[in-house]
Amino acid sequence: MMRMRAAFAALVLLAAPEAAQAHVVIEGMSGFSGGLLHPLLVPAHILALLGGGLMAGCQSRRDGIALIAIFAGSLGVASGLVATAYAAQEPGLVLLAATAIAGLGAAYGRPLPLPASAIVVGLVAIALLLDSVPAVPSRAETMLALSGTALTAIALFAFVTMLSVAARPGWPRTGIRIAGSWCAASALLVLVAQLAR
Amino acid sequence: MRRLTLATALLLLAPAAAFAHAGEGIAGGFVGGFLHPLLGPDHVAAMVAVGLWGAFLGAPAIVLLPVIFPLVMACGGILGILGVPLPGVEIGIALSAAVLGLMVALAARPPLWVAALIVGTFAIFHGYAHGAEFPDGADAVAFFAGFVIATGLLHLCGIAFGLLASWPNGRIAVRLAGSAIAAAGIVFLVQLA
Numbered sequence: 001m002m003r004m005r006a007a008f009a010a011l012v013l014l015a016a017p018e019a020a021q022a023h024v025v026i027e028g029m030s031g032f033s034g035g036l037l038h039p040l041l042v043p044a045h046i047l048a049l050l051g052g053g054l055m056a057g058c059q060s061r062r063d064g065i066a067l068i069a070i071f072a073g074s075l076g077v078a079s080g081l082v083a084t085a086y087a088a089q090e091p092g093l094v095l096l097a098a099t100a101i102a103g104l105g106a107a108y109g110r111p112l113p114l115p116a117s118a119i120v121v122g123l124v125a126i127a128l129l130l131d132s133v134p135a136v137p138s139r140a141e142t143m144l145a146l147s148g149t150a151l152t153a154i155a156l157f158a159f160v161t162m163l164s165v166a167a168r169p170g171w172p173r174t175g176i177r178i179a180g181s182w183c184a185a186s187a188l189l190v191l192v193a194q195l196a197r
Numbered sequence: 198m199r200r201l202t203l204a205t206a207l208l209l210l211a212p213a214a215a216f217a218h219a220g221e222g223i224a225g226g227f228v229g230g231f232l233h234p235l236l237g238p239d240h241v242a243a244m245v246a247v248g249l250w251g252a253f254l255g256a257p258a259i260v261l262l263p264v265i266f267p268l269v270m271a272c273g274g275i276l277g278i279l280g281v282p283l284p285g286v287e288i289g290i291a292l293s294a295a296v297l298g299l300m301v302a303l304a305a306r307p308p309l310w311v312a313a314l315i316v317g318t319f320a321i322f323h324g325y326a327h328g329a330e331f332p333d334g335a336d337a338v339a340f341f342a343g344f345v346i347a348t349g350l351l352h353l354c355g356i357a358f359g360l361l362a363s364w365p366n367g368r369i370a371v372r373l374a375g376s377a378i379a380a381a382g383i384v385f386l387v388q389l390a
Contacts (some may be wrong), residue, residue, distance in 0.1 A: 042335060043223055043227075043339050043342065044338045045341060047338060078242035097366075104268075107264050107268065108266075152262045164384065174260050177260065177264050178263050178264055178349060180264075181263075181264045181265070181266075181267045181268050182267055182342075182345045182346060182349055184267075184268060184271070185267035185268055185270060185271035185274075185341075185345045186271075186338065186341045186342040186345045188275065189271050189274045189278065189328065189337075189341040189345075190337040190338050190341050191387045192274075192278050193278050193331060193337045194280065194337060195340070196278050196279055
C-alpha cells in the first residue's frame with residue numbers, strides 16, 4: 001500500500017507540468033548571491049542594460065557619468081517602492097518598451113537632450129528592479145536579493161556606458177549604432193510577441 | 198521486473214524531459230533564432246547582398262543600411278507575429294536576392310533614399326517570415342536577439358567582402374559575387390513558380 005502511494009505520488013509529480021518560470025532559477029542561489037546573478041541570467045535584462053548603456057554612451061562623457069548616477073538613483077527609488085510593498089503591473093513590458101527607445105537612441109548615434117535620456121535611463125532602471133522582485137515571503141530576503149541585482153545592474157550599465165563613451169569616431173561608433181539598432185529591433189519584436197500571446 | 202516497467206512508465210510520462218520542439222528555453226531559443234536566417238539560402242544571399250551593396254555605395258550608405266535594416270525588419274516581424282496577411286512573402290524574399298544581387302553586379306549607384314527604399318521594402322518581407330515562424334515554446338528575447346544578430350552578422354560579412362571594392366580586382370570580385378547572388382535569386386524565383 002505504502003509502495004503504491006509512493007508510486008502514485010511520483011506519477012503525479014512527474015506528470016505535473018513544470019511551473020511557468022519567467023526567470024532562470026539556479027538551485028542554491030538565493031538571497032544576495034541570487035540577486036547578483038539575476039541580471040546576467042535574464043535575457044531581457046541583459047538587453048535592457050546593453051541598450052540603456054549604449055544610449056548613455058552616445059552622450060558626452062559628463063552626461064554619460066550623470067546618467068550612471070541617475071540609473072543608480074532610479075534603482076534606489078525602485079527599491080523604496082518595493083520596500084513599501086508596491087507591486088507593479090507588467091514591469092517586464094515597460095522594460096522592453098524602454099529598451100526599444102534606448103536602442104533607437106543609440107542607433108540615432110547623436111547626443112540627446114539630457115532630460116530625455118535621463119527619463120529613458122530612469123525607466124529602464126525602475127522597470128528592471130521591479131521585474132526582479134523574487135518570489136520569497138520575507139521582505140528582508142527580498143531587499144537583500146534586490147541589493148545584489150542593483151549592484152550587478154549598476155556595474156554592467158556603467159561598464160557599457162563608459163566603453164561606449166570611449167569609442168572613437170569611425171567603425172567603433174558605427175558598431176555602437178548597429179548594436180543599438182539590434183537592441184531596439186529585438187526589444188520591439190519581443191514586446192509585440194508578449195502582447196500578442 | 199514490475200518495478201522496471203513502472204519506472205519506464207513514469208519516465209515516459211515526465212513532461213519536462215520530453216522536448217518535442219527544438220529551440221525551447223533560453224539557449225534553445227537563441228540557437229533557434231540565430232540559425233533561422235542562416236538555414237535559408239534565400240535569406241543568406243539577400244543579407245550578404247545588402248552588406249555588399251552598402252560597402253559598394255560607401256559612406257553614408259555603409260553605415261545607414263546595417264542600422265536601418267534591422268529596424269525595418271522588426272516592423273515586418275511585428276506584422277508576422279500579429280498574423281497580418283502579407284501576400285507573396287516567399288516571392289518577395291527570392292526577389293530581394295535577385296534585385297540586390299543585380300544592383301551589386303551592375304554597380305548601381307542610385308540616390309541614398311532610393312537604395313534605402315529598395316532595401317527597406319525587402320526587409321519587411323524578411324522580417325515577416327521570421328516573425329511568422331516564431332516557435333511557441335522558445336524564449337522570445339533569446340529567439341529574436343538570435344535572429345537579429347545573425348542577420349546583422351550576415352550584413353557585416355557582406356560589408357567585409359564588399360570593402361574589397363576599394364581595389365580594381367576586388368571590385369570585379371565583388372561584382373561577380375553580386376552576379377552569383379542575382380543568379381541564385383532567379384533560381385529561388387523559378388523554384389517558387
